Structure formats: structure tokens, C-alpha cells
Amino acid sequence: MGPSRLRKKFVRVFLLAGLVPLILMGAVSAYLVNLTHRIDVTALENNLASQVSGEIKKISVTIVDIPALEARCVNRLKAITLNKHTSAC
DSSP states (O other): OOOOHHHHHHHHHHHHHHHHHHHHHHHHHHHHHHHHHHHHHHHHHHHHHHHHHHHHHHHHHHHHHHHHHHHHHHHHHHHHHHHHHHHHO
């Protein structure tokens, strides 16, 4: 003679009562891990975009400033050349 119907029913109820919350907590945990990972990746991408933007601004300022630097160097060379010619006389 096997286990009684009442015993089978209790086992089934206790298994369901134990497994349903465990499965729900697992699903909620997986969802929250996925959500926080997306938030972290977004924050890292925004940070990287900000850093790249800063570097591009620095490079563009340097590139724009090169003609001004070149003009100053040419003017200084002209002044030095004029000074050599006038001091030689």
C-alpha cells in the first residue's frame, strides 16, 4: 500500500509553497540585475562620450590655434632678422 492521498496532497502543497516564492525571487533578481546593468552601461557610455568630447575640444582648440602660433613665429623671425640687419650696420 502506497502513500495516502492526503500525504500526497500535503507534499504537493508544501512543494508549491516553497518553490513558487523561490522562482518569483529568482525572476525578480534576474530582472533587477539586468536593469542595473543597463543603467551602469548607460552611465559608462555617457562618461566616455563626455571624455571624448573634451578631448575633441582640446584638439580643435589646438588646431585652430596653430595659425595664430605660426603668425607669431613669423613675426618674431621677421623681428629677429630686422634686428640682425640693423645691428650689423
